Amino acid sequence: MSDIKLGFVGLGIMGRPMAINLLKAGYRVWIHARRAESMTAVADAGGTPCDSPAAVAAQAEIIFTMVSDTGDVEHVITGDNGILEGAHPNSIVVDMSTISPSATRALAARLAARDLHMLDAPVSGGDKGARDGTLSIMVGGKADIFERVRPLFEIMGKNIVHIGDHGAGQVTKACNQVAIAQTIVAVGEALLLAKASGVDPARVRQALLGGFANSRVLEVHGQRMLDGDYEPGFKANLHKKDMRIVLETANELGIALPGAAVATQWLNALVGTGNGELDSAALSLLQQQMCDVKLH
Amino acid sequence: MSDIKLGFVGLGIMGRPMAINLLKAGYRVWIHARRAESMTAVADAGGTPCDSPAAVAAQAEIIFTMVSDTGDVEHVITGDNGILEGAHPNSIVVDMSTISPSATRALAARLAARDLHMLDAPVSGGDKGARDGTLSIMVGGKADIFERVRPLFEIMGKNIVHIGDHGAGQVTKACNQVAIAQTIVAVGEALLLAKASGVDPARVRQALLGGFANSRVLEVHGQRMLDGDYEPGFKANLHKKDMRIVLETANELGIALPGAAVATQWLNALVGTGNGELDSAALSLLQQQMCDVKLH
Numbered sequence: 001m002s003d004i005k006l007g008f009v010g011l012g013i014m015g016r017p018m019a020i021n022l023l024k025a026g027y028r029v030w031i032h033a034r035r036a037e038s039m040t041a042v043a044d045a046g047g048t049p050c051d052s053p054a055a056v057a058a059q060a061e062i063i064f065t066m067v068s069d070t071g072d073v074e075h076v077i078t079g080d081n082g083i084l085e086g087a088h089p090n091s092i093v094v095d096m097s098t099i100s101p102s103a104t105r106a107l108a109a110r111l112a113a114r115d116l117h118m119l120d121a122p123v124s125g126g127d128k129g130a131r132d133g134t135l136s137i138m139v140g141g142k143a144d145i146f147e148r149v150r151p152l153f154e155i156m157g158k159n160i161v162h163i164g165d166h167g168a169g170q171v172t173k174a175c176n177q178v179a180i181a182q183t184i185v186a187v188g189e190a191l192l193l194a195k196a197s198g199v200d201p202a203r204v205r206q207a208l209l210g211g212f213a214n215s216r217v218l219e220v221h222g223q224r225m226l227d228g229d230y231e232p233g234f235k236a237n238l239h240k241k242d243m244r245i246v247l248e249t250a251n252e253l254g255i256a257l258p259g260a261a262v263a264t265q266w267l268n269a270l271v272g273t274g275n276g277e278l279d280s281a282a283l284s285l286l287q288q289q290m291c292d293v294k295l296h
Numbered sequence: 297m298s299d300i301k302l303g304f305v306g307l308g309i310m311g312r313p314m315a316i317n318l319l320k321a322g323y324r325v326w327i328h329a330r331r332a333e334s335m336t337a338v339a340d341a342g343g344t345p346c347d348s349p350a351a352v353a354a355q356a357e358i359i360f361t362m363v364s365d366t367g368d369v370e371h372v373i374t375g376d377n378g379i380l381e382g383a384h385p386n387s388i389v390v391d392m393s394t395i396s397p398s399a400t401r402a403l404a405a406r407l408a409a410r411d412l413h414m415l416d417a418p419v420s421g422g423d424k425g426a427r428d429g430t431l432s433i434m435v436g437g438k439a440d441i442f443e444r445v446r447p448l449f450e451i452m453g454k455n456i457v458h459i460g461d462h463g464a465g466q467v468t469k470a471c472n473q474v475a476i477a478q479t480i481v482a483v484g485e486a487l488l489l490a491k492a493s494g495v496d497p498a499r500v501r502q503a504l505l506g507g508f509a510n511s512r513v514l515e516v517h518g519q520r521m522l523d524g525d526y527e528p529g530f531k532a533n534l535h536k537k538d539m540r541i542v543l544e545t546a547n548e549l550g551i552a553l554p555g556a557a558v559a560t561q562w563l564n565a566l567v568g569t570g571n572g573e574l575d576s577a578a579l580s581l582l583q584q585q586m587c588d589v590k591l592h
Binding site: 004062101113124125136138148159161163164167168169172174175176178179180181182183185186187189190191192193194196197198199200203204206207208210212213214215216217218220235245250253255256257259260262263287290291293 | 348350384397408420421429432434438455458459460463464467468470471472474475476477478479481482483485486487488489490493494495496500502504505506507508509510511512513514516542546550551552553554555556558559583586589
């Protein structure tokens, strides 16, 4: 199995530990990052630096991409010196970034026209999950291609689900962010209402954990709010970006997601007030500020 | 312990099984309901029917009230032939309805002026929880009074938490409804986005259950939405009423709960379209209708 030659493009806070985990598992990995210094740690772990995504693709049969946004993925795949310029027929491009579902489908079609396969495989679990190899991975694309890549996903993650055809992974990630953003707003308001009413929000959280209001957000982000500890976790910058993709998708589809739209405004304001590097649970700070209530 | 004489005022879908559970545990219970026919089942189980809340209070040391709304509780306690007219000093009034926290504090003060104790002890868990004796009970009031009533709460419920002083139980219930209403909106939007994108919403729900989007609402109400099964559960009528109390409280406190306000509008519309007897998860039907998307 470890005869397969792998590529990894994008070695930021997420991509770097993911590529290193593949190397540790015994695979050969050709790597590229926009900034040369991002390659150092992965090269030290045994990765082979390349000048461009095209150069990575010329070596590898399965090429992972882990960059920031829709345009970045399009650039590393279809841009100058992009993957399309170097890839051999039947290679597989696995995009693990979180980007637009519709752009993903368009990319998959362009790749297919060149006899290349694609999977969209966005993740959740943050850089901690990337380091520990415990990411949740939501995958779209053909089932047989998914099966070929599955052993590699299992090195990087724990909860790996093939959802459906091209774009289905990105759609699932979008749904995930819709649910989480609004639940953060909801938990923030619940704790705010408690404190403003003179009731200990920690006791309220504890009572609510025992019933229908129970959620991972109440458990983890609720505790962050009580502690005033917004060490990410998942950065507001990224959650804001993901919600932009959600609302672009709602726009394309012509569907109304009013709850997601309102939650997005909180994230916009959080980033706009210079707090984009905090965990997205920090939108509670804005709720508290607006009402002159302190949770901790 | 079963020497204590109990009273129960309000024998609707919740109060009836709660009173019956107290009788089954060996207590004597004097009962009253506005409509005589509501008393039949509890009288058959051994309860003693009374003409008025005052008549119940004349017999009982601990009097439970389980009625619909703030005005109803005020009426059975302070109205003509109300509990205040019949109660002996040092009796305890335990209001298990879901009503306004500020009205609760005012009632507790009026009762205290007559040497009567009060606990606010709203519940969650619905009529199933009431029948099975598995309600969650959130309690406000003095700790020593709570300890005296605790054995009775343990007959009616499972997750029993003393939160704080008078009103703290009602505040906790309000926080609970704030979190649940918004999480229902969020889960409804997430499943809608999946379906509108051509992705199986059941697979998306399954994937999301494994990560940070996990919640009891995604688990239980998400499944209701996929099945189109809105048998309550917890009726939209009651959730709407509870959210009215939440927004009245936000108004009194001068705090902003924009997420709760928007979620309340969905519940208003659900009840306004004749669906108040459905589970409140049915607000997903309005989301689906608005977007011409069907989840099942």
